Amino acid sequence: xxxxxxxxxxxxxxxxxxxxxxxxxxxxxxxxxxxxxxxxxxxxxxxxxxxxxxxxxxxxxxxxxxxxxxxxxxxxxxxxxxxxxxxxxxxxxxxxxxxxxxxxxxxxxxxxxxxxxxxxxxxxxxxxxxxxxxxxxxxxxxxxxxxxxxxxxxxxxxxxxxxxxxxxxxxxxxxxxxxxxxxxxxxxxxxxxxxxxxxxxxxxxxxxxxxxxxxxxxxxxxxxxxxxxxxxxxxxxxxxxxxxxxxxxxxxxxxxxxxxxxxxxxxxxxxxxxxxxxxxxxxxxxxxxxxxxxxxxxxxxxxxxxxxxxxxxxxxxxxxxxxxxxxxxxxxxxxxxxxxx
Numbered sequence: 490x491x492x493x494x495x496x497x498x499x500x501x502x503x504x505x506x507x508x509x510x511x512x513x514x515x516x517x518x519x520x521x522x523x524x525x526x527x528x529x530x531x532x533x534x535x536x537x538x539x540x541x542x543x544x545x546x547x548x549x550x551x552x553x554x555x556x557x558x559x560x561x562x563x564x565x566x567x568x569x570x571x572x573x574x575x576x577x578x579x580x581x582x583x584x585x586x587x588x589x590x591x592x593x594x595x596x597x598x599x600x601x602x603x604x605x606x607x608x609x610x611x612x613x614x615x616x617x618x619x620x621x622x623x624x625x626x627x628x629x630x631x632x633x634x635x636x637x638x639x640x641x642x643x644x645x646x647x648x649x650x651x652x653x654x655x656x657x658x659x660x661x662x663x664x665x666x667x668x669x670x671x672x673x674x675x676x677x678x679x680x681x682x683x684x685x686x687x688x689x690x691x692x693x694x695x696x697x698x699x700x701x702x703x704x705x706x707x708x709x710x711x712x713x714x715x716x717x718x719x720x721x722x723x724x725x726x727x728x729x730x731x732x733x734x735x736x737x738x739x740x741x742x743x744x745x746x747x748x749x750x751x752x753x754x755x756x757x758x759x760x761x762x763x764x765x766x767x768x769x770x771x772x773x774x775x776x777x778x779x780x781x782x783x784x785x786x787x788x789x790x791x792x793x794x795x796x797x798x799x800x801x802x803x804x805x806x807x808x809x810x811x812x813x814x815x816x817x818x819x820x821x822x823x824x825x826x827x828x829x830x
Contacts, residue, residue: 516716519569521552521560526747528758529672531739536727538738545723553746564590564704571705571720576600576698577789578633584808589707592810594721594779595699599692599767603671606687607663615689618666619644625652625659625667640796641695656681672761676754690765697789699781721814725778728768729820733827776816786810
């Protein structure tokens, strides 16, 4: 049985929902991100720019985050409908603390968190990074994934220095390593330091969290599953179009929200996302962008328990995420068409 045939009843239902929504008033949706507009948010901006959300009966307002903006409390308070958050650590915390939110899609298969180093200094092998005399790591990371690096890969606190999101200390010390977002900092290093850094994705060494996850409230899933499905599906289509189609309108919207961004920087980020398999790799190749696997969520939680960030009884994993809105192959046919297959 073909993929289309298997999901025909669901496809027909979505068509009916979209037709009904377009024939009447569209559902207003407030969606917030966790940082200022950048290519790592591109699929969401694409779905606004090219009218995908509107075709799914959604009138989406996107609220960007930033260094002085914390959008996380707005979801539980009912002031936004969906939240883009960094990775599953935030979701584990929500369940542990009784915050009634749930993950409905994992838009990034790999967390872009990385360690970067100078070339030619013996850091081409990931294991060698733990011998670096200086590791520039931000305070919040020191109490999260750095603990995982210590427990799993033998990194040591003695090398820690605070990273204040200024590349100066890293650029001036060829023996230093530093944290970085793999689709951003390597571009800044090339621009400012005139060299291509060595980049090691934590995801390629066992840090198995999904990233750029979409969260909503538990009551929204229970009472408005059609809204959740339309938002997830439209976001997936947005990401397919952003990665493999015409991105110009999305970049224009992002520059409007964040004038610091340039087309060349965003195009470089897209290239890195594709090269590193950040969005579209693994399960997404057969299940569509946004795919999630409950066993993988369990694996990541077990790692965080071993790292001392949680204890087994802290989190009921059944409340962390639901895969009912993903894994349906949404966007695969569009991707094939865009790639000329």
